[in-house]
Structure formats: structure tokens, C-alpha cells
Amino acid sequence: MTHSGKKVCFMTGASGLLGGEIALSLAGEGYTIFFTWNTSEEKAAQTLEKIRWISPESRMIRCDVSKPAEISSAFAAFQEQFDRLDLLIASASNFFSTPLPYVTEKQWDCLVDTNLKGTFFTMQEAVRIMQKQSFVSRIISLTDISANLVWRNFAPYTVSKAGIQHLTKVFAKTFAPHILVNSIAPGTITLHPDKELQPIEDTINSIPLKRPGDPLDIIRAIIFLLESDYITGQVITVDGGRLLQ
Ligand SMILES: NC(=O)c1ccc[n+]([C@@H]2O[C@H](COP(=O)([O-])OP(=O)(O)OC[C@H]3O[C@@H](n4cnc5c(N)ncnc54)[C@H](OP(=O)(O)O)[C@@H]3O)[C@@H](O)[C@H]2O)c1
Numbered sequence: 680m681t682h683s684g685k686k687v688c689f690m691t692g693a694s695g696l697l698g699g700e701i702a703l704s705l706a707g708e709g710y711t712i713f714f715t716w717n718t719s720e721e722k723a724a725q726t727l728e729k730i731r732w733i734s735p736e737s738r739m740i741r742c743d744v745s746k747p748a749e750i751s752s753a754f755a756a757f758q759e760q761f762d763r764l765d766l767l768i769a770s771a772s773n774f775f776s777t778p779l780p781y782v783t784e785k786q787w788d789c790l791v792d793t794n795l796k797g798t799f800f801t802m803q804e805a806v807r808i809m810q811k812q813s814f815v816s817r818i819i820s821l822t823d824i825s826a827n828l829v830w831r832n833f834a835p836y837t838v839s840k841a842g843i844q845h846l847t848k849v850f851a852k853t854f855a856p857h858i859l860v861n862s863i864a865p866g867t868i869t870l871h872p873d874k875e876l877q878p879i880e881d882t883i884n885s886i887p888l889k890r891p892g893d894p895l896d897i898i899r900a901i902i903f904l905l906e907s908d909y910i911t912g913q914v915i916t917v918d919g920g921r922l923l924q
Pocket residue numbers: 691692693694695696697698699715716717718719720723742743744745769770771772773774793821822823824864865866867868869870
């Protein structure tokens with residue numbers, strides 16, 4: 680059990696492109712990080728190595744968040760090692776296109792079970808620890824601006840992200856005043872040249888601020904929420920103005 684007095688963050692999805700940058704930055708902000716990965720062990724190990732230069736007590740664990748029993752096991756392992764939970768970052772997510780009317784049950788389950796069910800049970804495990812603590816703690820989930828857009832080829836993904844935004848409000852109201860619960864909805868941050876739905880120039884032209892976001896843009900929003908004591912139940916959009924289209 681670690682009793683260093685340092686703030687501790689449980690984070691899902693730190694083996695992701697944006698997730699890894701968030702975890703590293705939070706270590707830089709003084710947090711010890713306990714993070715999950717699912718299939719990307721090598722990326723997770725690289726991220727942990729960088730984090731440990733700054734925060735040597737940080738750990739990682741494999742966890743498929745679409746399975747609530749694995750989430751419970753990850754939190755049990757967390758509690759064996761740490762005696763406090765200051766921050767949950769719920770970032771684990773799947774994303775792929777599912778054109779209507781050919782969405783399969785397997786695709787639906789993969790997207791909704793990971794993104795929505797996984798986030799719900801992760802948040803539920805976190806609040807069970809947080810509500811016993813005598814200090815204010817925080818939950819920040821990662822959604823997507825597409826929760827507020829009509830993307831005809833992404834219905835299971837977008838409904839899962841819209842669901843997370845609703846959970847943000849329910850948890851914020853239920854667990855106030857000791858737990859502050861907010862979401863960040865990124866626009867286009869990391870570009871995957873092989874996976875983009877349209878030419879990258881078209882994506883950039885659709886953003887009023889004329890550039891994709893940088894992980895730092897999301898990290899700044901997270902730090903803003905960590906420094907705020909009077910914001911809960913909100914979704915902060917960080918999209919270069921793209922929702923204005
Ligand atoms: N990057 C962007 O431009 C962007 C834009 C809008 C919203 N967002 C949101 O921001 C968050 C972070 O994005 P990102 O770029 O880091 O995403 P990413 O690169 O696609 O990574 C996804 C992460 O989720 C994990 N994951 C997927 N399925 C899982 C499962 N069943 N159980 C546990 N973990 C699982 C992956 O773990 P493994 O790889 O280890 O399997 C990985 O760590 C996500 O919630 C995403 O929806 C990102």
C-alpha cells in the first residue's frame with residue numbers, strides 16, 4: 680500500500696493516442712497514475728516507462744472495460760496498492776464506422792459495451808471509493824463532439840458518447856458536493872491518415888480555427904477542471920469551433 684500523500688489518478692485507456700498524452704501530463708501535474716490498457720500492451724508499457732520517470736509509483740493493469748467483473752478486479756488491485764483516489768479519467772473507447780441499416784449486434788455490443796457500459800461501471804467503482812473520502816475528488820470522462828452531431832454511419836458510437844454525457848449529469852447531481860463530475864468533448868485531435876473519413880484538408884477546412892486540435896488543447900481543459908471548485912455536471916467542448924458548422 681502506497682502512503683506517499685501524492686494525489687492518485689485511476690485512468691482507463693491510457694494506451695490510446697490521446698489517452699497516453701493525458702496520462703503523461705497528469706504525472707507531470709503531480710499525480711501518481713494507475714492506468715488500464717486492453718490490447719495495446721507495448722504502447723501501454725512505453726507510456727508507463729515515460730510516466731515512471733516523473734512518477735515512479737505509477738502502475739498499469741490489463742482490463743477489458745466492457746466486462747464489469749474486470750473493472751471490479753482492476754479497482755480491487757488499485758485499492759491493494761493505493762489508499763486514496765483523487766481523480767478518475769474515463770477515456771477507454773472504441774471507434775469505427777457502422778453504416779445504417781447494416782449494424783450488427785456484435786458491432787453494437789463492442790461500441791456500446793466499451794464506451795457506455797464500461798464508463799458507467801468504471802465511474803460506479805470510483806464513486807464507491809470516493810464517497811468514503813473526506814476530501815473533494817473528481818471524475819472526468821472523454822466523450823466526443825459527435826454526441827451532438829448526426830453522423831449517419833456512427834449511430835452506436837455517437838449514442839454511446841451521448842449516454843456518457845447524460846451520466847455526467849446524473850453522477851454530478853448524485854454525488855455532489857464531494858465528487859465533481861465533468862466531461863470533455865474533443866473534436867478532431869489525433870488524425871489517423873489511414874482511417875480518416877474524408878481528406879484531411881477537408882476536415883481542417885471544416886474547423887473554424889483551421890487546425891486539428893493538439894493533445895495539449897485537451898490537457899489544458901482537464902487542468903482547468905482540476906483547478907475549478909465550482910463546476911460540475913458540465914461537458915466542455917474542445918473542438919476549434921467545429922460544432923458551429
Ligand atoms: N483522439 C481524438 O481525436 C478524439 C476525438 C474525439 C474524442 N476522443 C475521445 O478521447 C478519448 C481518448 O482518445 P484516444 O485518441 O486515446 O483513443 P484511441 O487512440 O482510439 O485509444 C482508445 C483507448 O481505449 C482503450 N480501449 C478500447 N477498447 C477497450 C476495452 N474494451 N477495454 C479497455 N480499454 C479499451 C484502448 O486500449 P487498447 O488499445 O490497449 O486496447 C485505448 O487505450 C476517447 O474516449 C475518444 O473517444 C478522441
